[in-house]
Amino acid sequence: MITTTNFHCALCLVYGAHGREEKRGVWEELSYVAGLCQVPFCFLGDFNEIMYAEDRKGATSLPTTGEEFKRWVHDIQLMDLALTDRKYIWFRGRSCSRIDRVLVNVEWTEKFSDIRLKGGPRGLSDHCPLIVEGTKLQGGPRPFRSLDSWFTHEGFLRMVKTEWRSLEDAQFTCKLKALIVPLRQWHKNTFGDMDKRLMRFEEEITRLGNLARIKGAIRGFYKDLYRQEYVPRIGVRDGLVKQISRDEAAALEVLPSEKEIKEAVWDCGSSKTPRSDGYNMNFIKKFWEDIGLEFIAAVLGFFQSAKLPMDLNVTWVTLAPKVEGAKEVKDFRPISMVGCVYKVISKKMGFGLRWRNWVRECVTTATMAILDAGGSSQKRAHCPVVGGRRSY
Known part of the structure; x- marks a missing residue:
């Protein structure tokens, strides 16, 4: 202790x-x-x-x-x-x-x-x-998030490029994690007063509700939702799934080219909510000249080995109200946020044996976190596949 x-x-x-x-x-x-x-x-x-x-x-x-x-x-x-x-x-x-x-x-x-x-x-x-x-931190960790407003600040691009190059030949995902430290410090030095005002506002909100009851209800709701004891096995012989040819299956398993990976990145929305790794695609695109080759190597590394580092396969789920005055968990829409590398990987997979290995790695190593309104991750647990669905 x-x-x-x-x-x-x-x-x-x-x-x-x-x-x-x-x-x-x-x-x-x-x-x-x-x-x-x-x-x-x-x-x-x-x-x-x-x-x-x-x-x-x-x-x-x-x-x-x-x-x-x-x-x-x-x-x-x-x-x-x-x-x-x-x-x-x-x-x-x-x-x-x-x-x-x-x-x-x-x-x-x-x-x-x-x-x-x-x-x-x-x-x-x-x-x-x-x-x-x-x-x-009390109440769970505050996730790191890249902000588009950073790019409007003089000196930000230069700072990131300098920090990235100082990390030399470390693994791509390790460099992303290491970069969080100077980014947090830069944000604190540049926008420190704003963070304090937001923190006081969040503290006031916290006092208005019984967060323990809310957290318990959210956990229980999704624990039951993602639990499935039995799923019928459906195959091509049942007539519900059309079997593709060997040539079609082989074509789906061809490794993506550097051009295709870059196109997949640019196909993603730039300024959407930052992913579970803290970065949105705008950040990746802005620094593509510096980090693009390593991003491509990280994606190809998965397709070549069918192995995903644990920190690449984390999913955050945040809850957005579907109706005004939402009170029950069913009144909220779950929005999943996966990491940038995982997002691109998911766009490029096929259907054969190699594909099944890719999917098995993506599903069985998944980690999920439920985020409350304050942005803290309150629950993060390894999620094995039960009947084809993620469950706690």
Whole structure:
């Protein structure tokens, strides 16, 4: 327990093994610990393994143990905190890599939305110390959102380009997450007074209603709505689905070209509500010259591997009133917000075996959060597929 905030959690310090079998043993033990935890938990330390090729200087591909480590992190639904101020954390001679990490579960991020990871001075050790900073928020984390008004401010474009280039060769989604920190700071420095006024207004609204009752009703309504115990299996032999030819199926599974991916981006509305990653398509389009190739690589990475990083497959659901004076949950229209990369992926999928693997990855790794009127994410849980629908 962190006594200063009365935050009940579990912290596990890790020192990874060197051999392949020994590493598997450590991961198995950590999986057991994760299964026991009924509170937000954090694994931090030296895992003695990389998750991406760019985590090791000069590496062009992941070793077998790296692939297994990455799959293990994905399977037990952990989030790898992005390192915001440097690329490597371990140094020996000319060798350098990032083998120290901080892995947290979704419940941890619900308590600390503004969490960031940086390295400290190395001193005499081969390792730089890891410093985790974050602010606990009451009532759930406030999601990051990019604002179109930022582009009208002098110096904003230059600031983003400078910050993006400073992140060098990190994975695209990690760079997006790391970019949130300087964007938040820039927004605070530029529009700080406005945020304070909005915060006072939101506090006044909070005092007017029983938020606990409202949250409970919303959770219960959607928990029941997305639960389905049985769904009849319908196939092509039932005469309800027309089977396409092999050539048509093969054509649907051809990997999208760079041109098609860019067209899919430009086909999306620019100034719609920011997605679950905090960015709207206007942001992606404005900085396409700087981030376009990495965005394309992130999309193609899914189609080539049929694997989605957990943070790419998060859906936010916000509720908009259908009628004036809406009081019951059924009076609100749910609006889903998926990440920018996921949005483009969903526009380019076909129907064959490869397509089924793509869909299975998109559906079975889904994470959903319900947003209240104040913009806080109150409920975020892994959503397995039950009868073809997402459920809690």
